[in-house]
Amino acid sequence: MASKKTATDVDIQHIIGWILRVGVISSMLVVFIGGCLYLYRHGHEQVHYTDFVGVPGFIHSASGIINGIFTWRGRAIIQAGIILLIATPVIRIIFSAVGFVLEKDWLYTGITMLVLTIILLSALTGNAG
Amino acid sequence: MTVFVLTLIVLAGSYVAGLVGSLTGLGGGVVIIPLLTLLLNVNIHYAIGASLVSVIATSSGSAAAYVKEGITNIRLGMFLEIATTIGAMAGAMLALHIQTSVIAVAFGVILIFSAFMSLRKKKEQINTHKSEWAEKFKLNSQYPTAQGKVEYGVVNVGGGFAMMAFAGVISGLLGIGSGALKVIAMDGIMRIPFKVSTTTSNFMIGVTAAASAVVYLQRGYIDPGLSMPVVLGVLLGALTGSKILVHSQSSQWVRWVFAVIVTFLASQMIYNGINHKI
Numbered sequence: 001m002a003s004k005k006t007a008t009d010v011d012i013q014h015i016i017g018w019i020l021r022v023g024v025i026s027s028m029l030v031v032f033i034g035g036c037l038y039l040y041r042h043g044h045e046q047v048h049y050t051d052f053v054g055v056p057g058f059i060h061s062a063s064g065i066i067n068g069i070f071t072w073r074g075r076a077i078i079q080a081g082i083i084l085l086i087a088t089p090v091i092r093i094i095f096s097a098v099g100f101v102l103e104k105d106w107l108y109t110g111i112t113m114l115v116l117t118i119i120l121l122s123a124l125t126g127n128a129g
Numbered sequence: 130m131t132v133f134v135l136t137l138i139v140l141a142g143s144y145v146a147g148l149v150g151s152l153t154g155l156g157g158g159v160v161i162i163p164l165l166t167l168l169l170n171v172n173i174h175y176a177i178g179a180s181l182v183s184v185i186a187t188s189s190g191s192a193a194a195y196v197k198e199g200i201t202n203i204r205l206g207m208f209l210e211i212a213t214t215i216g217a218m219a220g221a222m223l224a225l226h227i228q229t230s231v232i233a234v235a236f237g238v239i240l241i242f243s244a245f246m247s248l249r250k251k252k253e254q255i256n257t258h259k260s261e262w263a264e265k266f267k268l269n270s271q272y273p274t275a276q277g278k279v280e281y282g283v284v285n286v287g288g289g290f291a292m293m294a295f296a297g298v299i300s301g302l303l304g305i306g307s308g309a310l311k312v313i314a315m316d317g318i319m320r321i322p323f324k325v326s327t328t329t330s331n332f333m334i335g336v337t338a339a340a341s342a343v344v345y346l347q348r349g350y351i352d353p354g355l356s357m358p359v360v361l362g363v364l365l366g367a368l369t370g371s372k373i374l375v376h377s378q379s380s381q382w383v384r385w386v387f388a389v390i391v392t393f394l395a396s397q398m399i400y401n402g403i404n405h406k407i
Contacts, residue, residue, distance in 0.1 A: 009203070044133060047132055075353040089336045
């Protein structure tokens with residue numbers, strides 16, 4: 001019984017490790033591609049980061065970013081890569097939850113879902129407040 | 130300054146930050162924020178956004194390796210993430226409402242503290258006492274060492290949980306991983322072996338940072354033009370650092386040099402914060 005449980009723990013460890021690696025590598029590739037396009041188009045403009053004005057409107061919404069990707073806008077592609085990067089630990093939590101369900105560890109399934117709920121709540125309040 | 134020049138400077142600076150950060154155990158964020166705000170005159174809100182993204186990249190990248198080795202205590206990490214994510218969400222909200230000069234001073238103080246924490250001698254402690262709460266939440270575990278698997282117990286779950294919530298607030302407020310505070314909670318308060326504390330802290334940092342990053346993203350703090358060189362530079366630097374770390378035994382002198390630099394940067398941040406220059 002005990003050895004069987006450890007075996008599943010090791011499986012989860014491998015899957016989590018794999019998700020984290022793939023997430024980081026793919027998001028960095030997307031950021032790099034977007035970065036090249038952005039520098040090619042805007043490299044010679046002056047920077048303006050001294051005063052805080054927020055990001056440009058076209059990358060502030062999901063639809064704007066998707067639209068920007070199809071029109072090859074560098075900053076929209078970078079932002080998509082960054083969102084993928086932020087999503088990586090969140091996807092990791094979802095897979096941990098699946099792992100705990102498979103182990104029938106209901107306490108930790110609950111704890112994992114709670115963490116996921118807090119992040120979702122954080123995302124919603126960020127939009128509203 | 131043109132976008133191209135800024136990108137090159139930030140890329141080079143972030144590379145060094147990631148390199149030294151991984152050699153000393155401090156995150157790259159502690160150098161990124163002073164570099165952007167003090168040297169390049171970037172608004173601290175943008176700096177925090179960019180730093181936070183780089184924290185997620187390095188934490189996820191290194192956690193991937195530790196998790197596979199089986200040193201990370203995944204249950205402990207998940208359990209404490211309840212505290213850090215709530216804290217991070219609160220910290221990110223707080224950052225929207227308090228003055229940037231206050232953030233700069235708080236950042237300086239945490240910076241000095243983290244630098245001195247990294248100088249501390251790391252002695253592996255094994256605690257076999259298992260508290261009732263640790264049993265209840267299945268936090269006691271084992272980890273592989275050169276001498277085989279070692280069992281360890283966890284104590285003071287409540288105290289560790291509270292400290293983790295505080296680490297989460299700092300992370301959300303300042304855009305850093307606050308790994309030093311997380312390690313104090315686990316190694317100092319909960320008496321967990323040092324190696325397990327640091328790897329589990331790393332494992333948690335990505336999730337903590339993601340909780341506040343979702344808030345910052347919607348507020349327009351995460352600027353792609355600035356985040357791009359920061360995240361690529363820090364990650365490449367951290368990769369190089371981890372390669373060097375495997376081949377060298379002692380990095381104590383690097384820690385000292387870094388602690389001095391960080392203290393200098395921190396006092397600049399505090400000075401500018403008090404004079405409302407940030």
